[in-house]
Amino acid sequence: MSQDTPYIFDVTTATFDQLVLDKSFDQPVLVDFWAEWCAPCKVLMPLLAQITESYQGELLLAKVNCDIEQDIVARFGIRSLPTVVLFKDGQPIDGFAGAQPESEIRKILEQHVVMPPPAEVDPLQLAQSAFSESHFAEAEALLKQILSEDNTNAAALILYARCLAERGELGEARTVLDAVKSDEHKADLAGARAQLTFLAEAASLPDAADLKARLAQNPLDDEAAHQLAIQHLSRQQYEAALDGLLKLFIRNRSYADGLPHKTLLQVFDLLGNDHPLVTAYRRKLFAALY
Structure with missing residues (x-):
């Protein structure tokens, strides 16, 4: 049941005082007493973890496996599981026994822990x-x-x-x-300029339906293939455009002084190196080149 993060961790008899009592002077520490055989414990623990994470470091969650850490169980008189105890300034100050809904747990915590303000969105x-x-x-x-x-x-x-x-x-x-x-x-600037180029070109070309009809009659119509790719690009249909351009490049790489290759590189600029389509089609272009 380990799901440790910087705010969530397991504690033992040897580490309890350092990780719970000492740390509770800096921020409250919620201690979850649990065991493997306890079904409600397994329901409660992910909820406690989610709540703890929402406090972004203003609250810590320590987990005590009661099957192993019998000394801690005896020290705090734990009689049933799950039991959750909130420590602050080295002392247990609040808690509950048994699984509780999130709303009830938050009501207990809001008396003792300050919820951080929401992060500003850029x-x-x-x-x-x-x-x-x-x-x-x-x-x-x-x-x-x-x-x-x-x-x-x-x-x-x-x-x-x-x-x-x-x-x-x-x-x-x-x-x-x-x-x-x-x-x-x-790179972003090159991509934006490529977008302008494609949109300007598309405005002066036949529409996509006419170009598809031409290609249906003659699949080797290189001009129609390239123009259809431009129309796809103007509509952000990038995969269709890249597929058409790559096929044209493989079939006739010298078309219009290497225009298929040049256009492929412009699309890569437009989408950016991290785009999955760019990764895939760079690989395909490399294979076609070599």
Whole structure:
């Protein structure tokens, strides 16, 4: 039943005073007296662990295996399992016997332990999450707020440009990207520029249905294959685009002066090196090259 973290640990007769009594002068320590044969103990322990973690270090959880640590059981007169005792300033100050619901346990703890304030969420991370889920308007609103406070934030500028691009404001998106002065975000900047390129190209191409019809009539129509990949990219259908580009590269790598290879590299820039599709298709491209 071990699930130790920095805030949760097993204690023995030899370590009890140091790990429970001494530590309880710095923050309260909840001691869970349990045994392997005790079914309610096995239900309660994960709940106590979850509650302890929610306190982010303001509360510790010590676990005493009563089958092994008989001296501690006798020392504190434990008569039934599970029993949970809260220690503070070296003394037992509260507790309960038997499994309890989370609400009741928290009521006991809130009298003795201060719940830390919720961690602040980085608005840029929120914007990135919204963008990745195609909630572009939500992302754009967050980014405008960030940029109103700091209009030189390179990461925010790049993502804002991508939001503009997604709603067709390609010229404005380019202007925003041109305002990025930081060298720290070269990969993101390359990806954003690739996105603008694909969206601009797609606007002047036949639609996807027509291109698919051409390929149905002639699977070796290299121009239609490449244009369909661009259309896929403009709709964020990245796997379909990469698959089409790789097949075109394998079939005719010299098409339009090596355009399939160049476009594949642009897609890698767009998605970033850590994207699983990039990892997979870099491997496939390497295999095709060598």
